[in-house]
Amino acid sequence: MEAIYKTPDSMIDTPTHYCPGCGHGIIQRLIAEIIDEKDIRGKTIGIAPVGCAVLAYNYLDIDTCEAAHGRPPAVATGIKRVHPDKIIFSYQGDGDLAAIGLSEIIHTANRSENITVIFVNNAVYGMTNGQMAPTTLLNQKTLTTPQGRSEQCDGAPLRICELLSVVDGSRFIARTSVTSPKNIIKTKQLIAKGFNTQIQKKGFSLIEVLSPCPVYWRMSSVESMKFIDNEMTKAFPLGIFKDWESQN
Amino acid sequence: MTLTDKNKKYLLTGNEACAEAAIQAGCRFYYGYPITPQNEILTHMAIRMPQAGGTSIQVESELAAINMVHGSAAAGARAMTSSSSPGISLKQEGISYLAGSELPCVIVNVQRGGPGLGDISPSQADYFQAVKGGGHGDYHTIVLAPSSVQETADLVFDAFDLADRYRNPVMILGDAQLGQMMESVVFNKKCEPNSFKKDWALTGANGKKRNIIKSFYPVRGELEKFNAKLQAKYSLIKSKEVRYEEINTENADIVIVAYGTCARICKEVLMKNKTPNIKVGLLRPITLWPYPSQIIQEISEKVRAILTVEMSAGQMVEDVRLSVSGRCPVHFYGRTGGGIPSPKEIIRKITEIISVKEEITSAT
């Protein structure tokens, strides 16, 4: 009998440490499926962040490098410069990429390093128990914004795709979500496009994925998906912000 | 400008010699950020790296630089970054990750005055930071301290081999004086860029077991085991890699312990023989970690006193005291904030120490 759904070859068949309803597991599975479908496991090197995805190498069965908090784009640059023909991607949370690592991501995009970044925006710091992230919505309650995020005190949510799309060196920038089978399929297509951008040596690509953190949103899994669809997408509209293919 | 004739002498600054030696040692990945007094390293790399088929990038910060070194080292290449004191402070988290991930690389610190922005003149005030860890966790970098342009070049060659041999970061600890001055230099040191098998490096898991480069050990007991492995490696390094230069220590009344620029100045004191009634010797540590404790202990059993001279308020002197363990008096003479000890000042200090000692011994 033909298996129509199985653990991807590039994925280790083991329970993850992610909380029920978390988006990290879905996104990492999509990456594994893409690596299998493109048959690039043997030349792919991933960068695991400091954040809930720190143990990504326990699930993705590929060569992996750890990176200090916020520095995956620098580590990816260092690897890519040594192995220009290998496929290098970094996997980063919103604290990692949009707070402590903002400088690295902008300059890596600006140098148009030929790497792919998977940016998981869950609007909180998951690993450190739910503090405000640069992407936390206005009025969203977190451990460090107990009255809700205030624009005056904490600033407004930082829109990374919009920011990076005006950086000359970025080539493919898109935002997507994992709230429905349709959106998950779309996310897979966009991440695959990011890898294609790299394979065709077009330069820097980043795919932002709006992803649920039910635990620190204090919501059920279903409520979390609705929160993304109804609230998060208002601050973070889905879509393609830059595409080398459609620019002349 | 090609500098690759092994029989030829070139007139270069310490910084240029450092950069050139790195390239000739097989370093093909350099990441730097401008800061005086080490800018000539970036400039030299920008010209010479492309000629050698390598990559030299001026990056956005010292944080980016050290983490790019992390990436290139993880990918199996010889990689280097350089900076001066404030920039080296910024790199500390990265150095700790490199040590924790057992990645070989070379980090150059052309020390300047501190704390804070300090000034751009020579200093040795980053000794503690360099040899005691600097970043977080129980780790060591191998620290090499040249005292001439030629030795800077030679130690850079050695640094890359040591880094690969022990899978450990190696630091070259120079200063503004050594980096800026010009001397003749030959690049003929033996070095073995291709003799280290890096089967742990990240190349993609093509037809082999996949590799993971990490320093994270969340399962109880794993980290302690890993630290024990690191400590065993450090013990091995301590037993095999200590280096020093010893001058006139036989029958000396007093032995000066000094490294780098200060050791050069102290050599002058010895050569000028301005203290005809006092026999002065010099012990110059070349490795600051591992520290030449054993030889200092042996010396301390034979001399009347030891004098440590530094461009700091007294940092290396702590390791001298630990080595001596009370076997003889340990004195200190230091200048800070761009002050450089002069031979005259050092001679005055020596005479002071010996005559005071004389008075005490004659009184008892």
Ligand SMILES: Cc1ncc(C[n+]2csc(CCOP(=O)(O)OP(=O)(O)O)c2C)c(N)n1
């Ligand atoms: C230099 C440094 N600062 C702080 C931390 C603590 N820390 C670990 S993960 C994290 C935030 C992670 O949030 P995010 O990047 O959004 O990832 P998530 O867990 O939400 O997926 C922080 C602040 C650290 N490890 N290193």
Ligand code: SF4
């Ligand atoms: S804390 Fe949030 S992001 Fe982290 S594993 Fe749990 S649900 Fe996922």
Ligand SMILES: [Mg+2]
């Ligand atoms: Mg997050």
